Amino acid sequence: MKTRILAAGFGLLSLAATSAWADILVAIAGPMTGQYASAGDQIRKGAELAVADINAKGGVLGQKLKLEIGDDACDPKQAVSVANTMVNKKIAFMHGHWCSSSTIPASEVYNEAQIVMATVSTNPQVTERGLKNIFRIMGRDDQQGVVAGNYLVDHFKGKKIAVVDDKSAYGKGLADEIAKAMEARGVKPALRESITAGEKDYSGLVSKLKSAGIEVLAFGGYHTEVALILRQAQQAGLKLTVMGGDTMTNSELVTAAGPMADNVLFTFAPDPRKNPAAAAVVKKFRDAKVEPEGYVMYAYAAMQLFAEAAQKAKSTKYKDLEKALREGSFDTVIGKLSFDAKGDNKLPGFMVYQWKGGQYDYVK
Known part of the structure; x- marks a missing residue:
């Protein structure tokens, strides 16, 4: 009997050790296919480099991040299906979705499952419904x-x-x-x-x-x-x-x-490529032949946000992360992020841009 108890004890220790060193699953979701797939590609490229950079620096709380990718094609029903899949995979964090029409129904699923999420969706209803799990890193319409x-x-x-x-x-x-x-x-x-x-x-x-x-x-x-x-x-x-x-x-x-x-x-929003604090990351993207336009840097920032919040909370549990995100201030490649009671970015900003010769810049 004693032998069995000891064996069981070692088994539990082994299981605990395995659990402690398991990957932390983080996710992105958006239009990876369909007519807006180029936006999904921006999000994927930004998140992938962020995860690689975070892991290269030791990961989060001693664990490596593993990125899951969901394709909603900007379709609300597909977005709900993606959300349920991500819940079943037990992700700790979601950056998504992209289209507001997908983010709004999907966020209900993540909220019920108690999963924090960051989004660039701009429709006011994203944060006007009283959900506690959602944090908008862009401004509003x-x-x-x-x-x-x-x-x-x-x-x-x-x-x-x-x-x-x-x-x-x-x-x-x-x-x-x-x-x-x-x-x-x-x-x-x-x-x-x-x-x-x-x-x-x-x-x-x-x-x-x-x-x-x-x-x-x-x-x-x-x-x-x-x-x-x-x-x-x-x-x-x-x-x-x-x-x-x-x-x-x-x-x-x-x-x-x-x-x-x-x-x-x-x-x-103000172009993060012009942020001096982001120069090294911008260079890394460009060296990889990726122009960090549009939502590339936002996806990178979302992963930074999760990593910083988890380190501050010393936890990846929902309540700890939600509290850290609500109360904290975070340095990212798109600037300093902090959130109001609704989960909106406290320092939103919008500039007017114009396309000229294949590049966009502030209107002079």
């Missing part, structure tokens, strides 16, 4: 919409401005906020329309814009639709300036729209 709306009013006086959305949670939310900001300044959109994302022909919209004498299009949606609208507008002899949101950071816009991409303005 009711912040960038004001910046975009004010810029349009200030720089396009006397021009006819249309506001169009793609019916998504992100796109409609942003378009509504731009229209609201314009109207608060006494400028009513000359046209307010919606399109369906993913269509191959927007000539009907272009005809409406041309008939109404529209010169500026404020668009709530993604870069793929903007590229097609610009090409078809050019074919119809309509010169358009487009004001978009943070999803216009994708260089795929230039590939698809060609020189017409130079007509695109957009709002986005």
Whole structure:
């Protein structure tokens, strides 16, 4: 009997040791396939380098991070399925999803399972539902919409401005906020329309814009639709300036729209590539032939955020991480992050950018 007890004891010790040195599973989720897959690729590249760098420095609490990747294709139902899969894998942290329409339902699953998550999704409802597990490392549409709306009013006086959305949670939310900001300044959109994302022909919209004498299009949606609208507008002899949101950071816009991409303005957070504290990481990406545009640095920062929070909490348990994230301040490649009671970034900022010659930069 004593021998069996001793053997059982050694077995427990062995199991405990194995558990103590098991990998910590962290995850990303977003459109790894589908029409927005280039954004998913940005997220994956950012997270992969961050995990490699964190592991090279000893990991987190003496354990290595292992990255899981979920593909939701920006489809809400698929996002819920991905979330359930990640819960079953017992991840400690999620960076995702990307489309607000995916993040909102998926976050309910992670919240119920008590898994903390960081997101760049900008729809206000991401953090307005009272969930305690979600932390937004980007600003909100009711912040960038004001910046975009004010810029349009200030720089396009006397021009006819249309506001169009793609019916998504992100796109409609942003378009509504731009229209609201314009109207608060006494400028009513000359046209307010919606399109369906993913269509191959927007000539009907272009005809409406041309008939109404529209010169500026404020668009709530993604870069793929903007590229097609610009090409078809050019074919119809309509010169358009487009004001978009943070999803216009994708260089795929230039590939698809060609020189017409130079007509695109957009709002986005301060460019992390210009952050002196991030210079070494930016160089590492570029040395690997990866341009850290768009969401690349945000995915890197999300993994830094988790690692710092776990080190401060001395734990990867939900309650400890949630408390550390809510109370702490964290240094990342996108700057210092801290969060309010809703989980929103306390220091959001949006700048106006323009594409020129295949690169985007602040509007001069």
